[in-house]
Amino acid sequence: MKQKKILIIAVVLSLCFGFGAAFALQKLNWFESKKVNVFEKTRQEAAGIKWQNKIDTGMRIEPLRISGEMTFAGETVPLNDPEVFERLDRELQINAYWQSNTLLTMKLANRYFPAIEKILIEEGVPADFKYLPLIESGFRDVVSPAGAAGFWQFIPTTAKHYNLIVRSDVDERYNIEKSTRAACTYLKNAKEKLGNWTLAAASYNLGLSGMMNRCETQQVSDYYSLLLTQETSRYVFRMLAMKVIFSNPEAAGYNLTPNDLYQPFNYKTITVDSSISNITNFAAEFGLQYRHIKLLNSWLRDNYLSNKERKVFEIQIMQ
Structure with missing residues (x-):
């Protein structure tokens, strides 16, 4: 009886995990659609x-x-x-x-x-x-x-x-x-x-x-x-x-x-010519999390961007 319960729990968890993974991929298409080799x-x-x-x-x-x-x-x-x-x-x-x-x-x-x-x-x-x-x-x-x-x-x-x-x-x-x-x-x-x-x-x-x-x-x-x-x-x-x-x-x-093989990321590029006081909030404007911004833009080394000189920076945004 205990073995049956364990088996049922395992099946339920696997189904939930599979559904969650599919939902995540549907919500955020990280990678380019055309396979690269x-x-x-x-x-x-x-x-x-x-x-x-x-x-x-x-x-x-x-x-x-x-x-x-x-x-x-x-x-x-x-x-x-x-x-x-x-x-x-x-x-x-x-x-x-x-x-x-x-x-x-x-x-x-x-x-x-x-x-x-x-x-x-x-x-x-x-x-x-x-x-x-x-x-x-x-x-x-x-x-x-x-x-x-x-x-x-x-x-x-x-x-x-x-x-x-x-x-x-x-x-x-x-x-x-x-x-x-x-x-x-x-x-x-x-x-x-x-x-x-x-x-x-x-x-x-x-x-x-x-x-x-x-x-x-x-x-x-x-x-x-x-x-x-x-x-x-x-x-x-x-x-x-x-x-x-x-x-x-x-x-x-x-x-x-x-x-x-790991595929290239699917992203769009936006230009920024001003400071960003909080990159977490900036990410949220695109429906993303802080980690999504940092994954494609590791050159941003903190949770802000100081840009008093109004330089033009290109930031990659996951699609």
């Missing part, structure tokens, strides 16, 4: 890679093996150099077998890659640079011990140099569009000074002056021939490894269906 495009971008095997998802552990040709930002990766191949191989094995992190990053990348890649194209920066914020932050609003923040991990001084606002109530390092455009400005300048995109990518980790000094000291003009710190030496290869894995997730042991 970034992996189909990535397969085409890395068509030169030849997979030698697929990871066995059983108990047996074996290395992920690739051969063939590869490029980064349209520039050849010299995989015929054994040392270069081993540097890529190291990052491949680490990321292929760091399953929890790589799996979550794949899900998030499906949400953020389309917006980031669109900006890269508009700014004249190769699409492969979408892997830079991936390895910097994993598309999470993390803060490093050095104080770098946001997807692109700008420190405050660098952010301000690229005209990003950093203060207690507004921090545009967390604004995906503005921080991506700021990163593009840096990368284009670095490419102009260093001569190629691969060195520009590595300089994002080491710093532009540091990279220029090493190129001059070692009389080398390509990333793969430079002797660098371990972190910078691995930096571009971490991007390359993710490009390889994203080009064929199944071969790397990741079997994701379209329903497993």
Whole structure:
């Protein structure tokens, strides 16, 4: 008798939960109606890679093996150099077998890659640079011990140099569009000074002056021939490894269906040129809660927006 009661209660709760979830989705359509799958495009971008095997998802552990040709930002990766191949191989094995992190990053990348890649194209920066914020932050609003923040991990001084606002109530390092455009400005300048995109990518980790000094000291003009710190030496290869894995997730042991991927948010953009004394009340005007505003606008760092200068801010509102 007790078991029957428990079963009945469980059924009732599941029905209630299902109804509540359906009601919530009907009330607030968070995601874009058209499904996005970034992996189909990535397969085409890395068509030169030849997979030698697929990871066995059983108990047996074996290395992920690739051969063939590869490029980064349209520039050849010299995989015929054994040392270069081993540097890529190291990052491949680490990321292929760091399953929890790589799996979550794949899900998030499906949400953020389309917006980031669109900006890269508009700014004249190769699409492969979408892997830079991936390895910097994993598309999470993390803060490093050095104080770098946001997807692109700008420190405050660098952010301000690229005209990003950093203060207690507004921090545009967390604004995906503005921080991506700021990163593009840096990368284009670095490419102009260093001569190629691969060195520009590595300089994002080491710093532009540091990279220029090493190129001059070692009389080398390509990333793969430079002797660098371990972190910078691995930096571009971490991007390359993710490009390889994203080009064929199944071969790397990741079997994701379209329903497993996080979809881009469905939103409209409004402009604000005045202060907002209470963002909770501001959200309520649109039938939303505070968390809905912060989810899409994490650059708003407090429950208010001070705007005495009457700057124009764009706020994304869930639909």
